[in-house]
Amino acid sequence: MNELIERISICVERGKVNKTSPYPKDLAGQDGADELTRQALDSNLGPDSILQACNVGMMKIGERFGRNEVFVPELLMAAKAMNAVMAHLKPFFKAGTVKAKGxxxxxxxxxxxxxxxxxxxxxxxxxxxxxxxxxxxxxxxxxxxxxxxxxxxxxxxxxxxxxxxxxxxxxxxxxxxxxxxxxxxxxxxxxxxxxxxxxxxxxxxxxxxxxxxxxxxxxxxx
Amino acid sequence: MSLLLSQTEIEKNIFEVVINFSNLQIDKKEIESSLGYPEDMIPNHFSELIDEIISELPDKCKIKAGYCLAEINKQKEKKDGLTIADKFFNMDRLVTAQIKKSELAALFVCTIGNVMENWSRQLLTNGDPATAFLVDTVASITVESVTDLLHDFIGDEMKKRNLNITNRYSPGYCNWPVSEQQLLFSFFPQNFCGIILTDSSLMIPIKSVSGVIGIGANVKRKDYVCDQCGMKDCTYRAVRSRLKSI
Structure with a gap:
C-alpha cells in the first residue's frame, strides 16, 4: 500500500483529523487526514484508493469498539477524521468518479x-x-x-x-x-x-x- | 445530614426548591463509567475535555426544582396504579408495589435548563461530535445529580414530620407510560420550573427529570429492582450496574 494511503488509513482509525488537532497525543503536530488526503490527491492517487483506505481505518476502529478496547468518543473522533477526508472527496462523488455505498x-x-x-x-x-x-x-x-x-x-x-x-x-x-x-x-x-x-x-x-x-x-x- | 437548601411554598403544597450549583457533587468517575470506560482507562484527551466541560457547568446550568405534595387515596388502591389526590396514575405493578404503602406522594420536577443541550447541538453542527457527546453525557449526569439532591432534600423535609420516603420513579421507565407525564404535570402551575411538555409528553428542556416519591411512616429507600423490569437496555439499569462494579 502507498505510504500516504496507509497514513490516511491510520489517521482515520486513530481519529487524527488535521495537523492542529491535539488528538491523539502521540500524533500531535503531524499531518492528519485532512492534509494527507490533499497530498494524496495532488500526487494523483485515485479517490477510490483513498476511500478504500478510509474504510479499512473505520473497519479497524469498529472492530476495536466491538472488543470494548475503545468507546464511543474514539469512534466519533474516527468519524470526524473520515469526514475530513470526505470533504476532499465530495467533488468526486458529485462527478460520479466514486460512489457512496448506498x-x-x-x-x-x-x-x-x-x-x-x-x-x-x-x-x-x-x-x-x-x-x-x-x-x-x-x-x-x-x-x-x-x-x-x-x-x-x-x-x-x-x-x-x-x-x-x-x-x-x-x-x-x-x-x-x-x-x-x-x-x-x-x-x-x-x-x-x-x-x-x-x-x-x-x-x-x-x-x-x-x-x-x-x-x-x-x-x-x- | 441536613442539606443547605431552601424552599418556598408558592401555592398550597407546591414548593420551589432553591438549588445552587455549589450544592452539587459531580462525580467524574460516574461520567467516565457512563461513557463505558473501565476505571482509569479513559484517554487523557477525553478526560481533559470532561474537566473543561465540568468547569463550564456553573455558568451553563440554570437549575430549577420543585415538588407538590398530594395524598394517596388508599380506598381506590389497585395493583397496577395509584390514585393520587383524585387522579389515577397507571404506574404498572412494578412502581405501584414500591409506593403503595405510602400515605403521601411527592410529585417532582427539576431541570438544568437548555444551555447545555444547545451547546452540544452547536458542537455537533460545527463538526465536533465527540465533544458534543461528552457535553450531552455530562449534562445527563448533572441533571441526575440535581435530582439526587432534590430527592435527599424532600427526605429531610419529611423527616421533620417523622415520615420516610421511597425511591423515585419516573414516567417512561419501569413500564410506567411516559404519557402519564401529562397527569403528573397537571399538579403544577403552568411552566413550573420553566419546563413544558410536548404533545408526546417529552419535557423541554430535554435535560429535565420528573417523577414521584412515596412518603409514609412505613416506607424506606432501598435498592432499585432493575432485575424485575423488562427494559434490559435501560440507561439507569446500565449505569447502576456499572457503578456497582466500581
Missing amino acids: KFLLGTVAGDLHDIGKNLVSMVVEGNGWQVIDLGVDVKPGKFIEKIKENPDCIVGLSALLTTTMASMSKTVKEIKEQFPNIKIIVGGAPLSHKAAEQMGADGYAPDPQGAVEFLNEFIAA
Missing part, C-alpha cells in the same frame, strides 16, 4: 425530540461511506414515506429514546412496510432490543452507531 434515510420518530443519538449514528454512517439523508427529529410516517418515494433504493434508520415512542416507531415501521415491503429498516435507541425490533417488523436493530454500520455493510455484501 443511501441511508435516517430520522427520530414522531413524538420524539431527542437527536444526539441519531446525529452520532448519522456521522459514523456517513464516515463509513454512505450517503445519509437526515430527516431530523419528530418525523411523522408520512414524511418517511415521501422521502422513500424519492429514494426507493435507500435503507431506513429509525431512532427513539423512550419506551413510549416505541409505539410511534412501531407505527412508522408498519406504515413503511405496508407501502414498501422490500425496504430494509433498522431501528435503534435506548429502550430497544433485538426482540423489540423483530416484534415491530424491523429488519435489524443497532445498539450503537457501529451496529448500524455493520448492518448496512451486510446489505452491501449481500
Whole structure:
C-alpha cells in the first residue's frame, strides 16, 4: 500500500483529523487526514484508493469498539477524521468518479425530540461511506414515506429514546412496510432490543452507531 | 445530614426548591463509567475535555426544582396504579408495589435548563461530535445529580414530620407510560420550573427529570429492582450496574 494511503488509513482509525488537532497525543503536530488526503490527491492517487483506505481505518476502529478496547468518543473522533477526508472527496462523488455505498434515510420518530443519538449514528454512517439523508427529529410516517418515494433504493434508520415512542416507531415501521415491503429498516435507541425490533417488523436493530454500520455493510455484501 | 437548601411554598403544597450549583457533587468517575470506560482507562484527551466541560457547568446550568405534595387515596388502591389526590396514575405493578404503602406522594420536577443541550447541538453542527457527546453525557449526569439532591432534600423535609420516603420513579421507565407525564404535570402551575411538555409528553428542556416519591411512616429507600423490569437496555439499569462494579 502507498505510504500516504496507509497514513490516511491510520489517521482515520486513530481519529487524527488535521495537523492542529491535539488528538491523539502521540500524533500531535503531524499531518492528519485532512492534509494527507490533499497530498494524496495532488500526487494523483485515485479517490477510490483513498476511500478504500478510509474504510479499512473505520473497519479497524469498529472492530476495536466491538472488543470494548475503545468507546464511543474514539469512534466519533474516527468519524470526524473520515469526514475530513470526505470533504476532499465530495467533488468526486458529485462527478460520479466514486460512489457512496448506498443511501441511508435516517430520522427520530414522531413524538420524539431527542437527536444526539441519531446525529452520532448519522456521522459514523456517513464516515463509513454512505450517503445519509437526515430527516431530523419528530418525523411523522408520512414524511418517511415521501422521502422513500424519492429514494426507493435507500435503507431506513429509525431512532427513539423512550419506551413510549416505541409505539410511534412501531407505527412508522408498519406504515413503511405496508407501502414498501422490500425496504430494509433498522431501528435503534435506548429502550430497544433485538426482540423489540423483530416484534415491530424491523429488519435489524443497532445498539450503537457501529451496529448500524455493520448492518448496512451486510446489505452491501449481500 | 441536613442539606443547605431552601424552599418556598408558592401555592398550597407546591414548593420551589432553591438549588445552587455549589450544592452539587459531580462525580467524574460516574461520567467516565457512563461513557463505558473501565476505571482509569479513559484517554487523557477525553478526560481533559470532561474537566473543561465540568468547569463550564456553573455558568451553563440554570437549575430549577420543585415538588407538590398530594395524598394517596388508599380506598381506590389497585395493583397496577395509584390514585393520587383524585387522579389515577397507571404506574404498572412494578412502581405501584414500591409506593403503595405510602400515605403521601411527592410529585417532582427539576431541570438544568437548555444551555447545555444547545451547546452540544452547536458542537455537533460545527463538526465536533465527540465533544458534543461528552457535553450531552455530562449534562445527563448533572441533571441526575440535581435530582439526587432534590430527592435527599424532600427526605429531610419529611423527616421533620417523622415520615420516610421511597425511591423515585419516573414516567417512561419501569413500564410506567411516559404519557402519564401529562397527569403528573397537571399538579403544577403552568411552566413550573420553566419546563413544558410536548404533545408526546417529552419535557423541554430535554435535560429535565420528573417523577414521584412515596412518603409514609412505613416506607424506606432501598435498592432499585432493575432485575424485575423488562427494559434490559435501560440507561439507569446500565449505569447502576456499572457503578456497582466500581
